[in-house]
Amino acid sequence: MIVLRTIRKVWETDPRVDPNPVVYALLAIGAIAIPIWAQASTGGNGDFWISVSADAGVYILLAIGLNVVVGFAGLLDLGYAAFFAIGAYTYAFIASEHLASTPIGTAVHLPFWIALFIALFVAAAFGLVLGAPTLRLRGDYLAIVTLGFGEIVPRVFRNLSAWTHGVNGISALDKPVLPVWLSGPWSGDPLQVIQSFKIVAPTGFYVIMVLLVVGCVVLVNNLRRSRVGRAWMAVREDEVAAAAMGVNTVRIKLLAFAIGAAFSGFAGAFYGAKLSLVSPENFDFSVSITILVMIVLGGMGNIPGVIVGSILIYAITFLFLPALPPLAEDWARNLGLSGLVPPNGEWPGIGQEVQRLKFLLFGIVLVLTMLLRPQGLIPSRVRKQELTTGSPEDQTIEDVNAETTA
Amino acid sequence: MVSTVANARARLLAGTHGKLLNATLLVLIAIALVILATRVVTLGPAYFVQILVYGLANGSIFALIALGYTMVYGIVELINFAHGDVFTLGGFISLWLLPIFGITEGGSLTGAGLILPLLAILVISMVSCAVVNVTIERVAYRPLRHAPRLAPLITAVGMSFILEGVMFLWRGPFNLHYPNVLPSAGFALGGPNGPTIAFKDLAVTAIAVVLMVALSLFVERTKLGKAMRATAQDRDAAELMGIDINRTIAATFFIGALLAGAGGMIFGLYYNTITFDQGFTAGLVAFTAAVFGGIGNIQGAALGGLVIGMIQSLSDGYFDTAWTQVLIFAILVLVLVFRPTGILGMRVPEK
Numbered sequence: 001m002i003v004l005r006t007i008r009k010v011w012e013t014d015p016r017v018d019p020n021p022v023v024y025a026l027l028a029i030g031a032i033a034i035p036i037w038a039q040a041s042t043g044g045n046g047d048f049w050i051s052v053s054a055d056a057g058v059y060i061l062l063a064i065g066l067n068v069v070v071g072f073a074g075l076l077d078l079g080y081a082a083f084f085a086i087g088a089y090t091y092a093f094i095a096s097e098h099l100a101s102t103p104i105g106t107a108v109h110l111p112f113w114i115a116l117f118i119a120l121f122v123a124a125a126f127g128l129v130l131g132a133p134t135l136r137l138r139g140d141y142l143a144i145v146t147l148g149f150g151e152i153v154p155r156v157f158r159n160l161s162a163w164t165h166g167v168n169g170i171s172a173l174d175k176p177v178l179p180v181w182l183s184g185p186w187s188g189d190p191l192q193v194i195q196s197f198k199i200v201a202p203t204g205f206y207v208i209m210v211l212l213v214v215g216c217v218v219l220v221n222n223l224r225r226s227r228v229g230r231a232w233m234a235v236r237e238d239e240v241a242a243a244a245m246g247v248n249t250v251r252i253k254l255l256a257f258a259i260g261a262a263f264s265g266f267a268g269a270f271y272g273a274k275l276s277l278v279s280p281e282n283f284d285f286s287v288s289i290t291i292l293v294m295i296v297l298g299g300m301g302n303i304p305g306v307i308v309g310s311i312l313i314y315a316i317t318f319l320f321l322p323a324l325p326p327l328a329e330d331w332a333r334n335l336g337l338s339g340l341v342p343p344n345g346e347w348p349g350i351g352q353e354v355q356r357l358k359f360l361l362f363g364i365v366l367v368l369t370m371l372l373r374p375q376g377l378i379p380s381r382v383r384k385q386e387l388t389t390g391s392p393e394d395q396t397i398e399d400v401n402a403e404t405t406a
Numbered sequence: 407m408v409s410t411v412a413n414a415r416a417r418l419l420a421g422t423h424g425k426l427l428n429a430t431l432l433v434l435i436a437i438a439l440v441i442l443a444t445r446v447v448t449l450g451p452a453y454f455v456q457i458l459v460y461g462l463a464n465g466s467i468f469a470l471i472a473l474g475y476t477m478v479y480g481i482v483e484l485i486n487f488a489h490g491d492v493f494t495l496g497g498f499i500s501l502w503l504l505p506i507f508g509i510t511e512g513g514s515l516t517g518a519g520l521i522l523p524l525l526a527i528l529v530i531s532m533v534s535c536a537v538v539n540v541t542i543e544r545v546a547y548r549p550l551r552h553a554p555r556l557a558p559l560i561t562a563v564g565m566s567f568i569l570e571g572v573m574f575l576w577r578g579p580f581n582l583h584y585p586n587v588l589p590s591a592g593f594a595l596g597g598p599n600g601p602t603i604a605f606k607d608l609a610v611t612a613i614a615v616v617l618m619v620a621l622s623l624f625v626e627r628t629k630l631g632k633a634m635r636a637t638a639q640d641r642d643a644a645e646l647m648g649i650d651i652n653r654t655i656a657a658t659f660f661i662g663a664l665l666a667g668a669g670g671m672i673f674g675l676y677y678n679t680i681t682f683d684q685g686f687t688a689g690l691v692a693f694t695a696a697v698f699g700g701i702g703n704i705q706g707a708a709l710g711g712l713v714i715g716m717i718q719s720l721s722d723g724y725f726d727t728a729w730t731q732v733l734i735f736a737i738l739v740l741v742l743v744f745r746p747t748g749i750l751g752m753r754v755p756e757k
Contacts, residue, residue, distance in 0.1 A: 076559050133743040140485050143559055144693060145742050148735040151690065159728045236554075285686065289563065296560055353575065360571025366564025367546055370557050 023304035023378055031210050035203060051202035056314040057209035058271045063294045063310040064216050064303060065263025070292070071301035071380070072224060073256035074236030075135075076143040079150020080291055083261040085283035086126050087119040087268025089157060092170040092278045094118060102163050112176035116269045123265020124258045131257035135250055150288055158280040169279025173272050175199055176208065205274050212270065216263065217303055223259070224303075232256055290317060293362050296369050299376025308378055313365075321358055328354045431744060445724045456601035457723040458716065463607045463676060465715020466614030470669035471692035472699070472707040473621060474662030480638045480702030481658045482551070487562040488542055490689015491569035492535050492663050496670020497680040498573050500531040501584055511585035520587065528613075528671055535667030536660040538569075543659040548652065566686070573682040581681050584674035610676050617668055618708050621661065625704060630657055638702065687731065691718070694738040700748025710748070 034053050038046030062084060069077045093099055093108070095115045100107040110118065134145045157164045164170065181197035183189040199205065223229050231252045234242035243249050272278050290313065298309020369376065446454050471493050478486045504510070507523040546561040592604035625631035633654045636644040645651050673688070674680050695714040699706025714734060721730040741748070 070556070074554070074556055076556055078563070130739075134739070137742060137746055140483070140555065140559055141742050141746065144485060144690075144697075145739050147690065148694075148738040151687075152732050152735045152739075155728075155732045159726075159732070289567065292560070292563070300556075356574050356579070357571070359567050359574055363564045363567030363569075363571055367561045367568065370561045370564070371546070371549060374553065374557055 019378055020302070020304050023308060027304065027307060035206060047202045050206045052319070054202060054206040054209045054274060055318070056311060057206070057213055058267050058274075059291065059294065059310045059314050060213050060307050061216060061267035061270070062264055062291045063298070063306045064213075064220055065260045065267070066291050067295050067301065067303065067306045068220060068223070068232075068263070069256050069260035071295060071306065072229065072232040072236065073253055074232075075253060075256065076140070077146045077257070077260060078143050078285075078288055078292070079146035079148070079153070080260070080264055081283045081285070081287035082146075082150045082153035083123040083127060083264035084268040084271070084287065085153050085157060085278075085280070087123045087265030088272040088278040088283070089164065089170070089268075090119040090122045090265065091115050091269035091272040092173055095174040095273070096170060096172055098165075098170045101165075109174055112174065112269075112273055115174075115273075116266060119265045119269035120262045121265075123268065124262035127258040127261025128254065131254045131261075135253045135257060147285075150285060154280040154283045157283075164280075167280060169277055169281075171277045173276045173278070175276070176204075176273055209270065212266070213307075216266075217307075220303060228252065228255060289362060293365050295376075297365055297376060299379045302376065302378055302380035305376050305378030305380065309376065312377075316361070317358060321354075321361075324354045324357075428744065431740065442720065442724060449724070452601050453723070455595065457719050459601060459603055459607050460723075461716035461719035462712070463610045463715075464718055465712035466611045467669050467673050467676070467711075468688075468692050468695050468715050469708045469711025470614050470617065470665045470672070471688060472695040472711045473618065473704060474666045475689075475693050476696040476699070476701055476704060476707040477634075477658050477662045479696070481634060482547070482655055484547060484558050485562060485693070486539075486542075486547075486659075486662075487559075487689070488539070488565035488569055489662065489666055490685035490687075490692065491566050491573070492539050492542075492685070493666040493670045493673070493688060493692075494573060494680065494682065494685035495538060495569060496531045496535045496667030497584070497674040497684075498577065498670075498682075499534050499667070500527050500671035501582065501674060501680065503527045503530060504585055504587070509585065509587055511587060524587070528668060531671050532664045532667040535670070536663040539659045539663030539666075540656050543656060548655075566689075570683055570685070577682065579682065581679050584678045584680050586675075586678045588675055606676055610672050613668065613672055617665055621665065622704055624661070630654070634658055690738070691731075691734055694734055694741070697738065697746075698741055698748055703748065706748055713749075 035046070035050050038049035038053075040046075042049070062080070066077060066080050069075050069080075094110045095108070095112065097107045099105075130145070130149055134142055137145070158166055160166075176199045178197045178199065179195065181194045183192055183194050183197075199208070224232075231242065231247045234245065234247055235249050235252055239249055242252075291310075294310040294313045295306045296309075297313060298307065299305025373379075471490065474489050474492075475486065478484060478489065504527060507527055509520070509523055509527075542565050546565050547558050550558040550561060588606040588609055590604060590606070592602045592607070594600050594602045625634060633644070633649045634657065636647065636649055637651060637654045641651060644654075670680075673684075691714060692711065695710035696707045697710070698713060699708070699710030701707075714737075717737070718730055718734060721727075721733050725733075
C-alpha cells in the first residue's frame with residue numbers, strides 16, 4: 001500500500017517523471033496491436049472491430065480539436081458538432097452525385113484528399129464568421145452563442161430539403177482513391193501495381209485514421225509550444241494580464257476557435273467518406289456534449305489525456321452501453337430478480353432501462369470530474385496547478401497569515 | 407489597463423465594421439417586418455388576434471423560465487444550464503401528483519373542487535423544484551465559486567444531463583400525455599368567426615402575471631430582496647455589510663426554481679404533452695428572452711419572454727414552424743453579438 005502511494009506521489013509530483021511519453025507509447029502500441037488482435041482473435045473476420053476503431057478515431061480527432069478551444073484557450077464551445085456537420089456536408093456536396101439532384105444540376109467529384117482540406121477550410125471559415133463578433137463577449141456568452149449555433153446548423157440542414165434531402169440525408173459519398181497501389185500475396189492477389197485503387201476495406205480507413213491522428217497530434221503539440229500556444233494559455237489564465245503583455249486577445253481567441261472548427265471539419269469529411277452517408281440526425285447536441293465529456297474526463301489541455309478520454313468514452317457509449325441490456329437481463333435472472341426482465345406497466349424491462357443510462361452517466365462524469373479531479377485522468381501539469389490550487393495571490397495571503405499567527 | 411481593453415473594444419464597436427453590420431441587421435429586420443405585414447394583411451385581423459393570444463400564453467411561460475436565468479446570472483454570473491431541466495421537472499412532478507389528488511382527464515371535479523387541488527399541486531411542484539435547484543447549487547456550484555469560470559459552466563451542463571437522465575429513467579423517452587383538465591370553453595370576440603380566447607389562455611397568463619408581480623414586489627420591498635440586489639451589485643461589499651452571501655445566493659436559486667417549477671406545470675396544462683428533454687430547447691429559448699431583456703434585469707426578462715413568445719407564435723402562424731427555432735436561436739446569436747446589454751440595456755454585462 002505504502003509502495004503504491006509512494007509511486008503515485010512520485011508520478012504526480014516529480015518533475016522528472018512525465019506520464020505523457022508513457023501514454024503516447026502505450027497508444028502507439030495499441031494502434032498497431034488493435035488490427036492484428038482483431039484479425040487474429042476472429043480468424044480473419046475482424047473487420048467489424050477495425051471499423052469501430054476507425055470510428056473511434058473520428059472522435060479522437062474531434063476531441064483533439066475541441067481541446068484546442070476548451071483546453072488551451074479556455075473557451076467553452078457547446079456547438080462543436082455544428083462544424084462537424086459543416087465538414088461532413090461539405091464533403092457530401094463536393095464528392096458525390098448529390099449536387100446533380102439540387103438546383104445546381106451537375107455533380108462534383110473532387111478527390112478525397114483535396115475534399116478533406118476544402119472541408120477543413122469551410123469549417124474554419126464558419127468558425128471565423130461565428131467567432132469574430134462573439135469572441136469579444138465574455139466566456140459564458142460564447143458558450144450560449146455556440147450552443148445556439150449548434151442547434152441552428154442541423155435544423156438548417158434538415159429544413160433545406162431541396163439542397164440536402166432533409167432528414168434522409170445525402171448518401172453514396174465517394175470513397176478515398178489512391179492513385180497507385182501495390183497489391184500482392186498479403187491481400188490474396190498476384191503481385192502487381194494497381195492504378196486508382198479505391199479504399200473500401202475498414203483496414204484502409206483505419207490506417208488513414210491513424211495517420212491523420214498522428215499528424216494532428218504532432219501539429220497540435222507544436223502549436224501548443226509555439227508563441228500562439230503560449231498566448232492561448234496566457235489568455236486562459238488571465239485575459240486582462242495577457243492583454244497588458246501585448247497579446248491581441250480577440251485575435252488569439254479567434255485563432256483557437258477557427259483551428260478547433262478546422263479539426264472538426266476535417267473529422268467531418270473523413271466521417272462522411274467512411275460512412276458514405278450524412279444526415280442531420282448525426283450532429284445533434286449529444287455529439288457536442290460527448291466530445292466535451294471526453295476531454296473533461298481525459299484531462300483538459302493535455303493531448304494524451306484527451307485521447308485516452310475519448311477512447312474510454314467512445315468504448316462506454318458505443319460498445320459497453322449497447323451491450324449492457326442482455327448483460328443486465330442475465331444478471332437479473334441469476335440474482336433471482338427475473339421479475340425485472342419483462343416490461344411491466346410503466347417499467348420497460350431492465351434491458352431497456354439500463355440502455356437509458358447514457359444521459360445520467362454523462363452528467364455524473366462531468367460533475368464528478370470537475371468536483372473531484374478537475375485536471376482529468378491524465379492531467380496537464382500546468383492546468384492542474386491552475387485548477388486545484390487557486391490563484392497565487394490567495395496563497396500568498398494565506399501564507400502571510402500563517403506566518404504572522406505562528 | 408482595463409480601460410485600454412475597454413477603449414479598444416469601444417473603437418472596434420464604433421468602427422465602420424460595426425456600422426456596416428448594424429446597417430445590414432436593420433435592413434434584414436425591416437425586410438422581415440414588411441413580409442410579415444403583407445401576410446398579416448392577407449390573412450385578416452381575426453387570425454392576427456388569435457396568434458397574439460397564443461403568443462401571450464407562450465410568452466408568459468417563457469417569461470417565468472427567463473426570470474430564473476436572469477436572477478441567477480445577475481447574482482453569480484453563471485448560466486445555470488440545469489434551469490431548463492428544473493422547469494421540465496416541475497411538469498413531471500405535477501404530472502405524477504395529478505392522479506394522487508384525484509384529478510383525471512374528463513373527471514367530475516369542477517369549480518373550487520378542481521382549483522384547490524390544482525393549486526396544492528402547483529405549490530408542491532414549485533417547492534420540490536426549488537429544493538432540487540438549491541441542492542444543485544450547494545453540490546455543484548458553491549464548491550467551484552472560486553475556481554476558473556469554465557469549471558462551474560461544465561458542472562452546470564453536467565447537472566442538466568443528470569436531471570434529464572433521472573427523468574428519462576423515470577418516465578422514458580416518450581411524449582407523455584398531460585391531462586387536459588382546464589375547461590376548454592372560452593369566449594369568442596367579434597362574432598362566431600372571430601378569434602376565441604380560451605379559459606386556459608387566460609389562466610396561464612394570470613398565474614404568470616401574479617407570480618411575476620409577487621417576485622418583483624419581493625425583490626423591491628423585502629430585506630432578502632435588498633440583500634439580493636446588493637449581492638448582485640458587489641458581492642464583496644455586500645459581504646462586508648454583513649449580508650450572508652451563501653444564504654442570499656441559495657435564496658436566489660430557490661426563487662428562480664419556484665417560478666420554473668410553476669412554468670413546468672403550466673406548460674403541461676396548456677400544451678397537454680411533456681417530454682424529458684423539452685427543458686433543453688425551452689431553456690435556450692428562455693435564455694434568449696433573458697438576454698433580450700438585458701440579463702440581470704427582472705422586468706427585462708418578463709418583457710423579453712413576452713416578445714420571444716410573440717415572435718414564436720407569429721413565426722408559427724405566418725411562416726414555417728420548421729424554421730421557428732432557427733429564427734429564435736438566430737435572434738439569440740444576433741442579440742448577443744450586437745446588443746449584449748439587451749433591448750432595455752440597463753445592465754452592462756462586461757466586467
